[in-house]
Amino acid sequence: MTVYVLLVLVMIFCWLGALGMWRMREPMQALHYLSLPACGGTIALTAAVFFQTGNSQAGWKTLLICLVLLGINSVVTHASAQAFRSRALGHWQPRPGDPVEFVHEKSQQ
Amino acid sequence: MNFWLLTGMVVSATLVPCADMCLRGSAERRLVGLEMTSLIITIALVLFTIGFGRIPFIDLPLALSIMSFGGGLVFARFLEKHL
Numbered sequence: 102m103t104v105y106v107l108l109v110l111v112m113i114f115c116w117l118g119a120l121g122m123w124r125m126r127e128p129m130q131a132l133h134y135l136s137l138p139a140c141g142g143t144i145a146l147t148a149a150v151f152f153q154t155g156n157s158q159a160g161w162k163t164l165l166i167c168l169v170l171l172g173i174n175s176v177v178t179h180a181s182a183q184a185f186r187s188r189a190l191g192h193w194q195p196r197p198g199d200p201v202e203f204v205h206e207k208s209q210q
Numbered sequence: 211m212n213f214w215l216l217t218g219m220v221v222s223a224t225l226v227p228c229a230d231m232c233l234r235g236s237a238e239r240r241l242v243g244l245e246m247t248s249l250i251i252t253i254a255l256v257l258f259t260i261g262f263g264r265i266p267f268i269d270l271p272l273a274l275s276i277m278s279f280g281g282g283l284v285f286a287r288f289l290e291k292h293l
Contacts, residue, residue, distance in 0.1 A: 128238035
């Protein structure tokens, strides 16, 4: 029963991520939906594999896949967002009128 | 058909919106679609591996997850500087 619940969670996370990405107009917004299957989906999948197969090679390799996806998703998402901003502005440094707060390298006093 | 294969099929169906993202729109949207596609395919390959009981094939999604990292970074850098 636990395996079924976890697999349903995998389906939900994947569909929410794909549909959310599909619905967003801006690529920067769509980028955020990568985290749903990458984090929730892979964690639920790893738990399901461990429940199904126990202490096995498949379980540990799925855990490795989960850790790889968790690690690289943040890096690739950051690199993609930086590329989008650089492509639009010519640079990716913060501008004074940007609607979000940035941590500047030098404190402005 | 067991529940793992059913889950793999349902998860694979999310490749339709991913394909729409990859085939239409701006280059940025296509890159996001590509990254989501690699994620979805990795998860689907794990599901099919367990579903079919071919445990050694779990190396395929492991290799894909590692290689998609390099692919995503290369495409992002290419998009930033050359496209």
